[in-house]
Amino acid sequence: MKQPLIVLSAGGTGGHLFPAESLASALKPHGVRIILMTDGRVGNISGSFPADEIVQVTSASPSGGSVIKKGLAAVKLLLGTLRAMPTLRRLKPDAVVGFGGYPTVPPLLAASLLGIPTVVHEQNGVMGRANRLLAGRASLIATGFPEAKNIPAKAKAEMIYTGNPVRPAVLEASTIPFKPLGANDKLHLLVFGGSQGARVMSDIVPLALRLLPDNLRQRLHVTQQARAEDYERVKQVYDEIGVEAEIAPFFKDLPKRMADAQFIVARSGASTVAELAVLGRPSLLVPLPGAIDQDQAANAKYLEDVGAARVILQNDFTPARLCAELTECFEKPERLSQAATAAASVGIKDAGDRLAAEILRHLSDKD
Numbered sequence: 332m333k334q335p336l337i338v339l340s341a342g343g344t345g346g347h348l349f350p351a352e353s354l355a356s357a358l359k360p361h362g363v364r365i366i367l368m369t370d371g372r373v374g375n376i377s378g379s380f381p382a383d384e385i386v387q388v389t390s391a392s393p394s395g396g397s398v399i400k401k402g403l404a405a406v407k408l409l410l411g412t413l414r415a416m417p418t419l420r421r422l423k424p425d426a427v428v429g430f431g432g433y434p435t436v437p438p439l440l441a442a443s444l445l446g447i448p449t450v451v452h453e454q455n456g457v458m459g460r461a462n463r464l465l466a467g468r469a470s471l472i473a474t475g476f477p478e479a480k481n482i483p484a485k486a487k488a489e490m491i492y493t494g495n496p497v498r499p500a501v502l503e504a505s506t507i508p509f510k511p512l513g514a515n516d517k518l519h520l521l522v523f524g525g526s527q528g529a530r531v532m533s534d535i536v537p538l539a540l541r542l543l544p545d546n547l548r549q550r551l552h553v554t555q556q557a558r559a560e561d562y563e564r565v566k567q568v569y570d571e572i573g574v575e576a577e578i579a580p581f582f583k584d585l586p587k588r589m590a591d592a593q594f595i596v597a598r599s600g601a602s603t604v605a606e607l608a609v610l611g612r613p614s615l616l617v618p619l620p621g622a623i624d625q626d627q628a629a630n631a632k633y634l635e636d637v638g639a640a641r642v643i644l645q646n647d648f649t650p651a652r653l654c655a656e657l658t659e660c661f662e663k664p665e666r667l668s669q670a671a672t673a674a675a676s677v678g679i680k681d682a683g684d685r686l687a688a689e690i691l692r693h694l695s696d697k698d
């Protein structure tokens with residue numbers, strides 16, 4: 332019997348790649364060969380990806396820019412589709428699964444033109460533009476949230492809710508219990524943006540900590556992701572005000588650091604939200620503003636609605652507001668424990684296995 336082959340396609344940021352990595356890990360024990368198609372941005376993020384082969388595809392994104400730029404990007408996507416066709420003809424995969432982002436358009440479009448079943452996984456509470464382009468031709472659409480808005484009406488695919496697959500490192504860290512904050516304990520505060528970091532965290536968090544009364548500031552241990560260009564100014568403030576802080580542009584061991592944290596201030600990308608739930612950690616979320624689909628606002632609301640997170644819009648995310656939130660953490664530590672429990676109640680640890688099982692079932696139904 333031929334070994335099943337599944338092509339996974341994901342844009343090269345953590346938010347798209349990590350769920351694909353989790354699915355790959357879940358498919359491997361079923362004897363499936365995995366090929367990853369992604370763009371040039373993957374760099375060292377793809378180091379741990381359990382693929383048998385990694386194929387680079389176009390990274391053209393028609394978002395933003397002038398009409399000419401958009402036109403050029405559309406031509407690139409079309410050329411990418413034409414280039415993907417011979418690769419897919421050679422590989423003859425049983426399915427191509429896309430995780431969103433423009434680099435997934437050429438492989439999935441080429442697959443559907445060749446009659447190869449395509450699966451779209453939408454991680455966010457609102458379907459992204461690349462996935463919307465592909466949904467009409469997909470035979471299976473899986474979603475990370477119970478409801479995904481903006482799915483095109485013409486999509487005839489079977490719809491399933493699997494949750495967002497999280498990396499094996501997150502599942503490992505999820506066995507670490509939440510440590511309630513004792514009266515004189517240090518509060519472990521973790522601050523991060525997304526896979527690319529977020530400037531607003533470097534702008535606001537150090538100033539908020541400067542506003543904290545000295546006795547509370549001494550009770551903080553901070554771990555903060557800051558873009559390389561922001562590193563010095565963040566470090567300078569922490570040195571000045573005597574805050575214990577570990578700062579880096581990207582933490583490879585973030586899942587373990589999330590598990591060790593008692594309060595997390597972050598953006599609300601789909602993977603971040605899924606990880607907060609699987610790990611069961613309290614958070615304050617600042618959705619990425621200005622996104623056309625407001626997907627991060629929908630993601631954050633999911634945790635807010637169950638009492639697992641507070642959500643602050645970027646305009647209201649001021650040093651004073653954050654200082655007040657942190658003061659409350661120290662004064663009402665039981666609130667952190669309650670939010671941790673609420674987060675854990677909506678975590679889906681087996682989303683990768685669920686998605687793998689649904690894809691294999693879907694393929695065998697088609698046989």
Ligand SMILES: CC(=O)N[C@H]1[C@@H](OP(=O)(O)OP(=O)(O)OC[C@H]2O[C@@H](n3ccc(=O)[nH]c3=O)[C@H](O)[C@@H]2O)O[C@H](CO)[C@@H](O)[C@@H]1O
Pocket residue numbers: 344345346347349431454455523524525526527528556580581582583584585586599600601602603604606619622626627
């Ligand atoms: C700017 C942008 O287009 N953002 C989108 C992108 O987000 P982006 O990729 O930034 O955000 P996600 O929250 O989905 O993923 C971030 C991932 O990076 C990891 N991490 C982060 C920092 C660090 O130091 N180490 C580390 O490992 C997190 O654990 C998480 O797994 O894709 C998401 C999923 O489609 C969308 O919701 C976001 O709107």
